[in-house]
Amino acid sequence: MNEKYETHEHDVIVIGAGGAGLRAAIECSALGAKTALICKSLLGKAHTVMAEGGVAAALAHVDAQDSWRTHFQDTLFGGKYLNNWRMAELHAREAPERVRELERWGAVFDRTPDGKILQRAFGGHTYRRLAHVGDRTGLELIRTLQDKGVHQGIDVFMECTITKLLKDGERVCGAFGYWRETGRFVVYKAKAVVLATGGIGKCYKITSNSWESTGDGHALGYEAGAELVDMEFVQFHPTGMVWPPGVMGLLVTEAVRGEGGILRNNQGERFMEKYDPKRMDLSTRDVVARAIYTEVKEGRGSPHGGCFLDISHRKAPYIRQKLPSMYHQFKELADVDITKEPMEVGPTSHYTMGGIKVDADTGASTVPGLYAAGECTGGVNGANRLGGNSLSDLLVFGRRAGAGAAEYANRAAPPRIDQTQVENAAGEMIGFFDRPGAADPYKLHVDLQNTMQNLAGIFREEKDLTMAVARLEDLQRRAAHVGVVEGQRMYNPGWHLCRDLHNMLICSQAIVRAALLRKESRGAHSRLDFPKYDEYWGEHNIVIKKEPDGMKVQARPVVKVAELIPLVDEKKAKETK
Amino acid sequence: MAQTGSVLERNGLGVTARRDAWWLQPLLVFLGLTAFGVYAMWAAWQGNNYLYQAHGAYYLSPFYSPDLHVLFGIQLPFSFAFLILWIPLGFRATCYYYRKAYYRSYFLDPPACAVGEPKGRCYRGERAFPFILQNFHRYFFYLATLLLLSLWYDAVRSFFFRDPAGQLHFGVGVGSLVLLFNVLTLSAFTLGCNSLRHLVGGRLDCFSCSAAARTRHKLWSGVSLLNLKHAPWAWISLFAVGFADLYVRLCAMGVWHDVRIF
Amino acid sequence: MSIRTFSVWRGDKNGGRFVEYQVEVEEGMVVLDAIHQIQRTQAHDLACRWNCKAAKCGSCSAEVNGRPRLMCKTRLDALPVGEMVRIQPLQTFPIIRDLVTDVSWNYQVNKKIPPFAPRPDASWVMLQQDVNRAQEFRKCIECFLCQNVCHVLREHERKSEFFGPRFFVRIASLQMHPMDSLDRLPLLKNEAGLGLCNITKCCTEVCPEDIHITDNAIIPLKERVVDRYYDPIQILLRKIKGEKASHAGGK
Ligand SMILES: Cc1cc2nc3c(=O)[nH]c(=O)nc-3n(C[C@H](O)[C@H](O)[C@H](O)COP(=O)(O)OP(=O)(O)OC[C@H]3O[C@@H](n4cnc5c(N)ncnc54)[C@H](O)[C@@H]3O)c2cc1C
Ligand code: SF4
Ligand code: SF4
């Protein structure tokens, strides 16, 4: 075969080096597969590094009554019963072991007085359940996995962006990408591919996510023929910073409320009493986000359009020990001393529950050879994710997807690369350079973010969503004209953005179309025109697939597990009481 | 869009893009240490006026403590201070804080952070002679602790005044306070020593694994607290010791009159 | 709102120059915001790294007015008003383009450090006081500002014999972990070049995570090396007690 481009061959390639990707790669290589790990940023900088509050696992160190069953029930209640039950079950059952394993690999969690892993309270969790390290749990997780991984002989390819999955008939056989540093192209040949590319936050204007969260995995999977599920559910974290403008959207960890932080409006009222008297400030994120949004809308907001979050009633040294990075974040970026004054916070787009539809046990997508794990998958979280359930999701399903891919690679035939697919992928990237009078990708990105923020945000309705569909189509047309205005192929962010827009548009369309179809309010999806639960939709997920004639959106019954019905019924009965 | 500047430069003394007064701190340190050094040499050289005994007081300059004369009755062709001073000198010279201070301000290695050094030197750090000797800091610490005991004795002694009948009575003179201040700051400096911090507990990996380890953790925590402010204590105690000598000296010379407070 | 001038180094390994940009600044803006604005409106291809915008990932390291900083943590109102803001890439690592440097050497160094290896009898019962030291070191976000400022690397270019402060911090976190079983002192003394550090503390000055790199990591490690290799009494005591060398200095 003519190898015009740099080519690497592996048994499994893992795209994405956040918690999910790293855990998958570790498992693959432990099972003897030759494994490559590819990421857009430097190793250790993936989004996971920003996770703050903790990882949810029913270790029962602090509250002895806790068990995987309660964790399972909480997750389903949080997800409004749209979760894939089997995934939620595996997640709750295996999370404790995954956390203990991290400790054996060198992670150093905060401790209980008797020397065990400490756990803190978080929204929607019945018991104190989140293992944590101050408010930098994600850093601990990623560094531990990173060190485990690199010493285990995984080949790491940093600052390399994948733009296309290559297929050999039905199955996936590799990927095409470019080096950010040089702009040169690279082909990865592999028997199996694991997608672990994280979220889609950059589709929204106000977000806690980094530039990486452009929904690449969602789009790569979709284009390769994989199904996406639950795309209408985008989590708005209730507490993002609202001031100064430069940091708008930056996350204020839920751990602030976990440690006793209280939400108030400009009248000094503890307004969560009205919205969820039982759970108050630690209600699920969808409820709190809507509550803040409503308070602001009705004129009871803070000066910069948020509400107040106050932790200053706790002792200053305690705050500094338990929330060090929040303390510094506010001190340095907003001149606010959180040990003395309240913070100003408001909702920010944070996490996507939706993603590639996978088999619970193996992480296999509907495309042979294609596996996925982490935020780019859908299922475990249903209509709304509980805080801390993502980091545990990364570990549990990262491991399972890694094992699934390694096992598939073991029995799969050697991959064959189709050179025309490679050339098409290369042509697409080169194409951005020869567009005289090219449109400005940054401008288009801003327009996309505004569209999504204003028309498919926390509250949605038919007329907004239909308008969004039209706008997205228009943006899609304009996207065909964006190009490189300045610079060459070496480390050129403008060029990179041209391609990222493509992915964000796919994700945005999926979100909007699914949101249009779901005519009810549930979890993170709130329709002003359908404010109530709907029985039919309570039993159905929305699945999206690429068809020759475009994006197909359809409802599909929720995946249940017969043995778990008693547990679920018990929870339902308890919550309606 | 105007264009300025050229390709980035590095290397060469003082080459930096910093615009603050980065040279100020090394300069102050240089002046401070040099001034003290000159004074200490001079004072040690004198060999007299180190003990003030008028009005029943007994103030001994820290540069001359312990008083080898009185203790062993030795007579030397030079000031006995030189038999003593190498200890605090060595202690401070190998102290981790002072090392930083003089590597920066005397050796310009580096003069300040992100500021260029003189070109063309062969840098060997603390891996080769002479600086490999810094590794013996803890021995100077042991010796300095002995001197510290002697200074404590002097400080306590300075609170007792002999009446004409030869009886000792408790009393407080300004000089007593000066000597007390001196020994307190020296203690704060010495007990914040990094070597001590290591020896009392820093060398353990587990602080809770035995009763002894738990006690050592407490000691370590205490030393760590002082260690946090080791640099300020280094300067305060340096000043205090110089001042104590000066005070005793001026009193002994009759230039200054000590005041009895109590 | 006011206009400020930014002088940003543009170029690659073949050379470059400072280019001036005028940026409208708002209250509370940080240097990275300004860079983004330049990118969006004046220089689409301006290369810089960033991820979190919250001083959590350590991507946006650069030198602002000659001082190594995280751009996302450097407020414009903390820089002298009325003066141009000068931004250049880290000086200690090879330039890739504009503000992006090749930091891959650091990743190679990390690979040379034997990872965590629990004792076979590890109980995993650890009190908070046992893990405090390791936790401080594990706050490191690998911004490599300390590596950049350390004169052993920056001025004396000893990348082949010196691991640098970041990796002393890492070794300290392993060496002081109550459950770890490995002995990394020979590595520290020899390959890692701990003796080349002259504790001049620039690493500590620039660390955005406020890790006391010198006082809590490097100096305690130096003391452990003294125990093992330089202190005659310790060596003698070990001989008498017949202990293995690897018992000195922890472990
Ligand atoms: C501020 C913040 C705080 C959070 N706090 C918590 C918390 O306390 N608890 C919790 O459970 N969850 C938390 N979350 C959510 C959680 O951190 C994320 O959902 C999770 O880290 C996602 O991990 P991941 O492995 O799926 O992907 P990521 O960590 O996002 O990693 C994605 C990886 O994919 C790579 N990649 C993407 N596209 C490509 C491409 N085209 N080619 C090559 N590589 C690519 C990226 O470079 C990156 O390495 C938080 C999220 C945020 C934003
Ligand atoms: S203290 Fe040591 S490691 Fe830190 S900057 Fe100075 S020489 Fe480098
Ligand atoms: S030790 Fe501090 S300065 Fe060095 S890389 Fe880590 S966070 Fe950055």
Ligand code: FES
């Ligand atoms: S370190 Fe300063 S006295 Fe020992």
Ligand code: FES
């Ligand atoms: S962008 Fe993450 S540290 Fe600055």
